[in-house]
Amino acid sequence: MVTKGEFVKYSAKWLILFTVLVIAPLLLASIGHGESNRGFWVEFGVALGFVGLAMMGLQFVLTARYSKIGAPFGLDELLQFHGQAGYIAWGFIMGHFIILFAADSEFHKFLDPFVNFPRALALSGVILAITILVATTYWREKFGIIYEWWRATHGALALIVVFVGTVHIMQVGFYISELWQQIVWVGFSLAAMGLLLHNRVWRPMKMKEKPWKVTKVEEEVEDTWTVEFEPVGHEGIEFSAGQFVWITIGDSPFSLQQHPFTISSSPDEENIQLTIKELGDFTSTIGEIEPGTGAYIEGPYGNFILSQSASTHNIFIIGGIGVTPTLSILKSLRDRQDQRKTTVIYGTKSQELTPFYEEFKTISEELNVNMVHVFEEPPKGWEGETGFIDEGVMKRNIPEDFTNCEFFVCGPPPMMDVVEMTLSEWGVPVYKIHSERFNIA
Ligand SMILES: Cc1cc2nc3c(=O)[nH]c(=O)nc-3n(C[C@H](O)[C@H](O)[C@H](O)COP(=O)(O)OP(=O)(O)OC[C@H]3O[C@@H](n4cnc5c(N)ncnc54)[C@H](O)[C@@H]3O)c2cc1C
Known part of the structure; x- marks a missing residue:
């Protein structure tokens, strides 16, 4: 049960932790550079870069599907926060480039292919990658991008930004010059990127060990189907009424076709049921699924629960x-x-x-x-x-x-x-x- 006091306490703790993690790289970078006098705008531009990259790294944590990270917020609230944080991170990273470019012509060399081609390519790539990331999220439906492709490229582009950003900081080496600073920075970046791999590789591997099969597909009303699943060789999942799962049907657990659906059966029933309304390419094939088809279920997730x-x-x-x-x-x-x-x-x-x-x-x-x-x-x-x-x-x-x-x-x-x-x-x-x-x- 969540009382007002608990909700306020949890929200405050959550926001403070997020803010501390976002500014932690600045504190790390300022150790040993308290006397740096490259001018306000250069320092400010650099600070934006550090904060923007830290926010990008934390995006992997927000989307890692760990129930404890979000509670007592819902997944949609967490993902809305992820979306807003993404736009702000884009602003910070673009601000980093623009301000340094405007503040001192010395920084133009970072994007000059005649000075250092791989560096110019990588940094231009980051600007492009984060801009595509933001634009394809904001205008995904307008551009007609298929959800699964958007999800796959979204993760890949975010990985590029964090990876190149980390290498860039190491190469510049002005603020992260001590070995221990480099270890801390690289450690955090690897942990953030590792979360994506955990989500897309380790979790599907675990799901493979616990397969399910479809036992029934019934039409409830026009365009709405209830599909029943039975665990194969394991006990199934424990969930609270109101929670949802991610499901893959008739495909490998690594498939991009993984969709969220709320469990419509009671936790006291042996099998689980999902009730699905036809909407797009995946859901409009639900009525054709044959009993016996294999499936993988990830979850449960969500806080839309009576407790x-x-x-x-x-x-x-x-x-x-x-x-x-x-x-x-x-x-x-x-x-x-x-x-x-x-x-x-x-x-x-x-x-x-x-x-x-x-x-x-x-x-x-x-x-x-x-x-x-x-x-x-x-x-x-x-x-x-x-x-x-x-x-x-x-x-x-x-x-x-x-x-x-x-x-x-x-x-x-x-x-x-x-x-x-x-x-x-x-x-x-x-x-x-x-x-x-x-x-x-
Ligand atoms: C927490 C949660 C619970 C849900 N519970 C139910 C339910 O009980 N019954 C039901 O009928 N629908 C439910 N949905 C919606 C369902 O996930 C989408 O209707 C379905 O994924 C659409 O897939 P599609 O390929 O048929 O349609 P598309 O036309 O490809 O997509 C339509 C919209 O659905 C969303 N979507 C599509 N694919 C995914 C995906 N892989 N992951 C996340 N979102 C996606 C996107 O917003 C997209 O714009 C739930 C969604 C969420 C987030």
Whole structure:
């Protein structure tokens, strides 16, 4: 259970640690150079380079998929932070080049191929690599870049930046001149780059030892499928209801086709189920998967779980395929006959296109659950909520005094934006709003 105090303490600790790690290289570089008098702009330009490179190195830590790094934040919040930090790191590294170039013509030689061709090539490469990194992230959808290719090149370009940056610092050698300083700097750079290898090589190797197979593929409603997986020769995974996994189906665990999906079954069931909506190239093939197909599962991950709530009344505001974590949580409450007060506000297109309509009906009859469907196109004679989930729907279905309530929000981005903004305008503290975004990149 996360209380306000714990959340604030953890957030503060996390930010302080990140800041210390970002400026640590500056402190390392300043040892033995307290008297350096190359002028303010040169020192400032160099400092930007050190900080920018440290931020780039920390990007590997942020994306290393270690649950403890993010808790109690969600993966989407961590990756949003990673994205913002990436833009800032780009600014620092570009600032480093621009300021040094403008401050002293002595630095022009670093990009002059006639002075030192390999050095000029490597440093121009870094400027290009980090700019491509940022541009392809910001405009990925606009450029029509396939997600898997973006993910692969993203890691490779980041590796180039950190590797060349480290070699550059060693070659300049002005600030990192002592052997111990070089060992510390190279050690940190190798550790950061090693995390990427750990993620892309070591983890898949471990996954290979624990294969799964598909046992069932069933259509829930049009374009939405539930796929069931059984562990082969091992005990499976332990997870909390609401968590997600990364899955590879019918492919090697090293494949780029690894996608995140929330587990829609209860942790008390033997096999695990994922409910998947057709969206793009991978998900539109789900209905064709044959039982018996091999799979690899990495996880579980995520903090969209009930143990994050310290309140007596949990309110789930969900839309479309964002139903999956809530379904798992409610199934788990049912398995444990947990009668805690729950409200589910669930927005979908129509009753026929609502996955698990009947299941929610049964669960809400058995448990202390107030189920509120919001249909964009309601059936004839429907007297319930209609249209999209908005402040009006929320006001009508959430107690006026919501001090004992905690909120779980998952659904399409426009719905999440409206709900999060409304809750924040109502004054609900951030640690009482748990969000999971399915569009993390
Ligand atoms: C934490 C989390 C939980 C999710 N749970 C579910 C769920 O329970 N059910 C469900 O139907 N969907 C879920 N999704 C969304 C699902 O991962 C994407 O719909 C799916 O990966 C799309 O793949 P595609 O190749 O079919 O579509 P594309 O057209 O290739 O991609 C559509 C969008 O999906 C995202 N995406 C694509 N591939 C990946 C990938 N390998 N890793 C991360 N994001 C990717 C990108 O934002 C991309 O723009 C979840 C996503 C996240 C982040």
